[in-house]
Each structure stands twice: as C-alpha cells, then as structure tokens.
Amino acid sequence: MHAMVVLVDQSEHFVFKPMLYELLSGEVDAWEIAPRFSDLLANNDVQFFQDRVKLLHPSDHWGMNGPASGCGGFVHLESGLLIEYDWYNSCDP
Numbered sequence: 001m002h003a004m005v006v007l008v009d010q011s012e013h014f015v016f017k018p019m020l021y022e023l024l025s026g027e028v029d030a031w032e033i034a035p036r037f038s039d040l041l042a043n044n045d046v047q048f049f050q051d052r053v054k055l056l057h058p059s060d061h062w063g064m065n066g067p068a069s070g071c072g073g074f075v076h077l078e079s080g081l082l083i084e085y086d087w088y089n090s091c092d093p
C-alpha cells in the first residue's frame, strides 16, 4: 500500500533541539541543526505545508480491540485549507 504523507509545520525549519547547546557554543552552524523542511523532504514523496494547525477534528471510532480500520478526520489550517486524513492500522488482519 502506498501512503500519501503530508507534513504541516508552522515553521520553515525543522529544529533538532538536543543540539541547541552546540549551536550556542559555536560547534555547529544553524543549518546543521535547523535545516529547511523543503530541503529535508526534497527527495521523497512527503508534501510539506508551512501553515499553522488551528483545529484537529478526528472522527475515529474505537472498537473492542482498539481503533477500527477506516479511521480519519480533518485538520483545519490557519490559511483556511482543510486537509482530510485517514490512517491505517497495520495490526488489522
């Protein structure tokens, strides 16, 4: 199964926080610990939206053994964009 992955982050950069100390001490440059998401994702299928999540509206149904297959919902972004999502439980038979 080929999944479509969408990444939403309000920031243009991913920040690897454990190395912030090294940035302050001058051992690394900013680009090494805070690369742009667009650079990180350049060679794969992940679609990146720089936006702020306003509302997460899950519509999952929980069965006796955890989440039922066909779970999903939508994400409301500050820009007004609405992203529908679903997810697949790989433990399902």
Ligand SMILES: Cc1cc2nc3c(=O)[nH]c(=O)nc-3n(C[C@H](O)[C@H](O)[C@H](O)COP(=O)(O)OP(=O)(O)OC[C@H]3O[C@@H](n4cnc5c(N)ncnc54)[C@H](O)[C@@H]3O)c2cc1C
Pocket (backbone or CB within 6 Å): 008, 009, 010, 011, 013, 014, 015, 016, 017, 018, 019, 020, 021, 051, 052, 053, 054
């Ligand atoms: C100085 C420092 C040192 C650390 N050292 C260690 C360590 O040695 N080992 C360790 O295990 N952990 C360490 N941590 C903790 C570790 O960095 C965090 O646990 C980890 O970053 C949490 O990952 P996260 O993806 O949940 O959150 P974050 O890394 O904080 O990422 C959250 C992301 O969500 C985005 N975001 C937030 N709100 C919204 C919104 N409404 N819409 C869109 N995007 C949004 C932010 O822009 C951010 O990119 C350290 C933290 C700090 C600050």
